[in-house]
Structures are given as C-alpha cells and as structure tokens.
Amino acid sequence: MNKLIIILSLVVLSVQAKSPYEIIDNSPDSAWRDLNPEQTLYITLETGVVVVELAPQFAPNHVDNTKKLVREGVFDNTSFYRVVDGFVAQGGPAEPEKIAKPKNGKLTIDAEFTVKPNKPLDFTAIGLIDGYAPQTGFVDGFAAAYDKQKGEYWMTHCYGTMAMGRGNPANSGGTELYIVIGSAQRYLDKNTTVFGRVITGMEHIQHLQRSSNLKGAVDMKGKNKIISIKVASDLKPEERMALQTMKTNSASFKAIIKSRKNRNGEWFLYQHNYIDVCSVAVPVRLKNVKVKSFN
Amino acid sequence: MNKLIIILSLVVLSVQAKSPYEIIDNSPDSAWRDLNPEQTLYITLETGVVVVELAPQFAPNHVDNTKKLVREGVFDNTSFYRVVDGFVAQGGPAEPEKIAKPKNGKLTIDAEFTVKPNKPLDFTAIGLIDGYAPQTGFVDGFAAAYDKQKGEYWMTHCYGTMAMGRGNPANSGGTELYIVIGSAQRYLDKNTTVFGRVITGMEHIQHLQRSSNLKGAVDMKGKNKIISIKVASDLKPEERMALQTMKTNSASFKAIIKSRKNRNGEWFLYQHNYIDVCSVAVPVRLKNVKVKSFN
Numbered sequence: 001m002n003k004l005i006i007i008l009s010l011v012v013l014s015v016q017a018k019s020p021y022e023i024i025d026n027s028p029d030s031a032w033r034d035l036n037p038e039q040t041l042y043i044t045l046e047t048g049v050v051v052v053e054l055a056p057q058f059a060p061n062h063v064d065n066t067k068k069l070v071r072e073g074v075f076d077n078t079s080f081y082r083v084v085d086g087f088v089a090q091g092g093p094a095e096p097e098k099i100a101k102p103k104n105g106k107l108t109i110d111a112e113f114t115v116k117p118n119k120p121l122d123f124t125a126i127g128l129i130d131g132y133a134p135q136t137g138f139v140d141g142f143a144a145a146y147d148k149q150k151g152e153y154w155m156t157h158c159y160g161t162m163a164m165g166r167g168n169p170a171n172s173g174g175t176e177l178y179i180v181i182g183s184a185q186r187y188l189d190k191n192t193t194v195f196g197r198v199i200t201g202m203e204h205i206q207h208l209q210r211s212s213n214l215k216g217a218v219d220m221k222g223k224n225k226i227i228s229i230k231v232a233s234d235l236k237p238e239e240r241m242a243l244q245t246m247k248t249n250s251a252s253f254k255a256i257i258k259s260r261k262n263r264n265g266e267w268f269l270y271q272h273n274y275i276d277v278c279s280v281a282v283p284v285r286l287k288n289v290k291v292k293s294f295n
Numbered sequence: 296m297n298k299l300i301i302i303l304s305l306v307v308l309s310v311q312a313k314s315p316y317e318i319i320d321n322s323p324d325s326a327w328r329d330l331n332p333e334q335t336l337y338i339t340l341e342t343g344v345v346v347v348e349l350a351p352q353f354a355p356n357h358v359d360n361t362k363k364l365v366r367e368g369v370f371d372n373t374s375f376y377r378v379v380d381g382f383v384a385q386g387g388p389a390e391p392e393k394i395a396k397p398k399n400g401k402l403t404i405d406a407e408f409t410v411k412p413n414k415p416l417d418f419t420a421i422g423l424i425d426g427y428a429p430q431t432g433f434v435d436g437f438a439a440a441y442d443k444q445k446g447e448y449w450m451t452h453c454y455g456t457m458a459m460g461r462g463n464p465a466n467s468g469g470t471e472l473y474i475v476i477g478s479a480q481r482y483l484d485k486n487t488t489v490f491g492r493v494i495t496g497m498e499h500i501q502h503l504q505r506s507s508n509l510k511g512a513v514d515m516k517g518k519n520k521i522i523s524i525k526v527a528s529d530l531k532p533e534e535r536m537a538l539q540t541m542k543t544n545s546a547s548f549k550a551i552i553k554s555r556k557n558r559n560g561e562w563f564l565y566q567h568n569y570i571d572v573c574s575v576a577v578p579v580r581l582k583n584v585k586v587k588s589f590n
C-alpha cells in the first residue's frame with residue numbers, strides 16, 4: 001500500500017514537474033489548429049514576412065474592413081512611419097487623407113474597443129489578479145480580458161498584439177495599424193481596437209528604423225517599407241507557411257498556464273505562484289515539422 | 296468668491312491634466328541627474344552603442360566583478376550568442392570555461408538575487424497591487440520590488456533590464472549578460488541577479504539576429520558581434536554621451552507615476568486607475584540639449 005502511494009506520488013510529481021517545453025513536446029495533434037488563411041495577413045517587409053492572425057471574434061468590422069483595404073492594395077508600398085522603441089511600430093499609408101478613396105473598404109470605421117456577445121465566449125481564464133481587468137485569459141489563441149458583470153471582452157496589449165491607431169475621436173481610425181514591440185502596453189486596453197496578433201516574424205518589425213523623436217514623430221515615411229500586405233487565402237498554397245497554433249482551450253494549454261505560474265524546472269529557485277496574461281506565450285509551430293516558437 | 300473657486304478649480308484641473316510629456320517638459324533641472332561614468336557601460340555593437348547604467352545598490356559584487364572583467368577585455372570580440380525574440384538577448388564569451396583565467400575578475404560569482412540593506416533604500420512606491428511582489432516602485436532610477444516584512448529589495452525584469460544568466464546552481468553566473476528585449480519577464484525576478492538597465496540604444500539590441508531554435512539555442516556565436524564593452528570612466532569625456540536620467544524620488548517623477556496611472560490627455564477615453572512598474576519608463580535626456588527618450 002505504501003509502495004502504491006509512493007508510486008502515485010511520483011506520478012503526480014512528474015505530472016506537476018512538466019515544463020512548458022515538455023508540455024508542447026507531448027501535446028497531441030488535437031491540441032493544435034491550422035491558421036485560417038481567410039483570417040491571416042502576410043505583411044512583406046524588406047527583411048522578411050510577418051504573419052498576423054486576425055481576431056473577428058473581437059473586432060469583426062475592423063477585420064472585415066482591413067481585409068477589404070488590403071485587397072484594394074491600400075497598404076502596398078506604404079511604410080512603418082512611426083516606430084517608437086519599447087512601445088509600438090505604426091504603419092500603413094502615412095497620410096490616408098491624401099490617398100484615393102477606396103471602392104470597398106473605408107478609411108475610418110467605428111471603434112470596437114470591447115465586444116459584448118450574446119452568448120459567452122470560450123474564455124480560458126488564468127484565474128489570478130490583474131491590475132487592469134477583472135479577469136484575464138485566452139479566447140481562440142488571443143490574450144484577452146473579461147468583465148463578467150458587464151458581459152464584455154477585449155484583447156489585451158501584449159508583445160506582438162496588433163491594433164488600430166486613431167486620432168482623438170473614438171471612431172477616427174481605419175488604416176493606422178500598430179504592433180506592440182516592447183513591454184505590454186496594457187494602459188492602451190479599451191482605448192484602441194485590438195484585432196490581431198503576430199504569429200511569426202516579430203524580428204522583422206524589430207529590425208525597423210526607429211523614429212528620431214522618441215515621443216513618436218511620424219518621420220520614417222518612405223523608410224521602413226511595407227512592400228505588401230496580403231490575405232493568406234489570396235496567396236497560392238505553396239506561398240503560405242503551414243503554421244499551427246495551440247488551441248488555448250486545450251488541456252495542453254491549460255497545463256502551460258499552470259506551469260508558467262510555478263515554473264518547475266531545476267533552474268527555477270524561486271516560484272511566484274503567479275503569471276500575467278502577457279507572459280504566457282501561445283505556442284506556434286509548423287505543421288508536421290513541429291518547429292516550436294516558444295519562450 | 297465663486298470666481299476664486301472657479302480659478303482654483305481650473306488650476307487644480309490643469310495640474311491634474313498634465314501628461315507625462317508635459318511633466319518632463321516642465322521639470323526643473325534639479326529633477327535630473329548625470330549618469331555616473333564609473334557606473335556606466337558602453338557596449339559597442341556593429342550598428343551602434345548601447346549605454347547601460349549599473350546598479351551597485353542592488354548587486355555590488357556583480358557590478359564590481361563585471362567592471363573588472365570589462366577592464367580585462369573579457370567581453371571584447373565576443374557576441375550576443377543567444378537572442379530569443381520577445382524574451383532576452385544574452386551575450387559575452389559563449390564558452391567562458393575555455394577562455395584564459397582573468398587576473399582580477401572572476402568567471403563565476405555568488406548570486407545577489409535580493410538585497411537586504413541595513414537601512415531602508417530610498418524607495419518611491421507605486422502603491423498599487425502587483426502579482427509578483429508585495430510592493431513595486433523605483434530606487435535611484437531602477438524599477439524594483441520591496442518586501443517590507445523581510446526588508447528585501449530586488450530589481451524587476453522590465454524591458455531593457457540587464458541581468459546575469461546562470462546554470463542551474465544559484466552561484467554559477469558571472470559572464471552571461473542578458474537584456475530583456477520583449478515583454479517584462481517578471482517570473483525571472485529573484486531567480487537571477489539583476490544589476491543594470493539600458494539607458495539608450497535598445498534598437499541596436501533589437502537589430503541582432505535571432506537564434507534559429509526559439510527555445511534559445513546558443514547558435515549565434517560569432518554573429519551578433521560585441522566589438523567592445525567599456526566602463527564610461529575609461530573613455531575620454533568627448534567619447535561619452537552627456538546623458539541624464541530623471542531622479543525617481545523627485546516630485547516630477549512622482550507626478551509621472553500619477554499621470555501614467557490615469558492618463559489625462561484628450562486621446563484617452565478609458566482610464567485604468569492602474570499602472571504596472573514596467574510601464575513607467577524613466578525619462579532620459581541629453582544634458583542641455585534636452586532631447587527626450589520617452590514613450
């Protein structure tokens with residue numbers, strides 16, 4: 001009997017001791033999903049391609065309108081004209097008011113700061129305190145926050161989050177894409193419409209030249225070229241990467257959250273019993289090749 | 296009388312409405328201090344110079360030993376051999392066990408994860424909840440945490456924080472400098488010795504080539520060259536930048552914390568009444584020129 005208890009304890013211990021890497025390595029294929037090419041953008045820069053997954057669950061109109069503008073070529077031959085180190089890289093047509101009126105897409109659309117769906121979203125909660133929101137967690141791969149009382153969800157500004165810049169009026173954005181390139185910028189939550197996340201290629205965004213005025217001058221116009229932005233479904237299959245992302249409502253991902261909260265590897269001498277939503281990277285891999293993008 | 300109340304209210308409002316930028320612009324020179332050249336490193340990379348301020352208040356032995364190694368040229372002609380996007384860039388001699396034994400500095404020194412000074416440090420508290428520490432705030436320009444009960448302080452892993460890598464044993468680090476290049480990595484707090492912060496030049500770190508294996512393979516050896524690391528006091532005065540940083544115990548910086556907690560600009564439609572320690576950038580400027588590095 002004692003032997004059984006010892007064996008059971010060892011089994012429990014070895015389950016608890018799994019690192020995020022081990023969880024990924026042992027995850028079943030059912031814990032992963034392909035990116036939907038209709039909801040994926042390929043941003044081609046001079047040093048390589050940045051792949052962005054769009055979030056129609058959170059900002060359907062921004063996703064729809066951005067794809068219309070993309071398909072009309074509004075973002076081709078534009079630039080990341082404002083790049084503030086440790087903060088955001090902002091790109092698209094630097095002077096949208098001067099370009100030809102798009103046929104299908106709109107240059108400005110109404111804000112979608114939060115979403116209030118009729119039925120609750122499939123929200124995988126972290127279950128820990130957060131200074132900016134009542135609850136944080138994940139919906140379909142996207143780091144998010146949830147106000148149960150109001151029935152509202154919104155995406156959180158983490159590293160690699162894509163959102164829409166705007167002027168002072170709430171509904172003044174439409175072409176000013178920005179990507180978070182440093183610390184999480186959670187104070188921007190609920191102030192802009194977040195509608196995507198970078199899946200791979202952040203190093204190409206990081207490679208961009210910084211604005212000279214670090215307050216965020218728009219002075220990189222014509223530099224930091226955006227060669228093109230395409231919807232993946234408009235590319236030939238052989239031009240797409242076979243990217244997969246872990247399902248954030250899977251048992252594997254829930255195990256990763258737990259593992260991140262208390263890192264069990266031999267290396268970790270102090271455990272915080274805490275993790276913030278922006279510190280749980282959602283695993284990405286190439287289908288079959290199973291190269292992991294994770295830290 | 297009513298007129299006076301209105302005027303007073305307007306004065307109060309205009310004081311409350313100051314943005315971080317306005318606070319910086321209006322800060323007196325007494326709110327700033329020069330970097331101490333004896334506590335400043337110049338890291339020269341192929342694309343430019345990264346300036347790091349050292350924190351002897353938190354890790355006196357790491358600061359002392361690193362300067363000894365720097366002065367013996369241990370970091371010259373080495374590389375950032377491990378660069379994991381969104382996480383850290385780690386550099387120095389890739390195989391320290393193979394280099395000649397330094398005369399003054401040591402290749403491994405004992406950890407200084409926290410500091411427990413005889414008299415309390417001059418800690419400017421943020422005064423808000425934090426998932427990783429009882430209290431967060433700033434000491435002499437460095438983002439830090441404080442456990443009043445234990446009398447312990449430690450630096451927090453924010454964007455641009457410099458710390459010492461190590462193997463599994465606590466006291467196995469000494470040459471593996473790393474810099475946080477993405478999200479704050481607060482779960483590393485109290486697991487490594489943090490002993491500096493980047494003052495300027497993060498864009499050169501971001502420019503480095505990423506490791507191919509995103510788990511963090513040491514495969515950039517020989518690439519991502521560190522041309523040299525120097526202590527600023529060993530450079531000629533004309534080779535140094537006249538950098539200043541805001542005193543974090545100044546009234547101006549306390550006003551910045553307050554302003555960050557509730558951003559008052561017309562642009563902000565939602566205020567969180569919260570800010571985390573890694574989202575309060577400590578202002579940096581060039582003396583007299585007063586170029587601001589701030590976001």
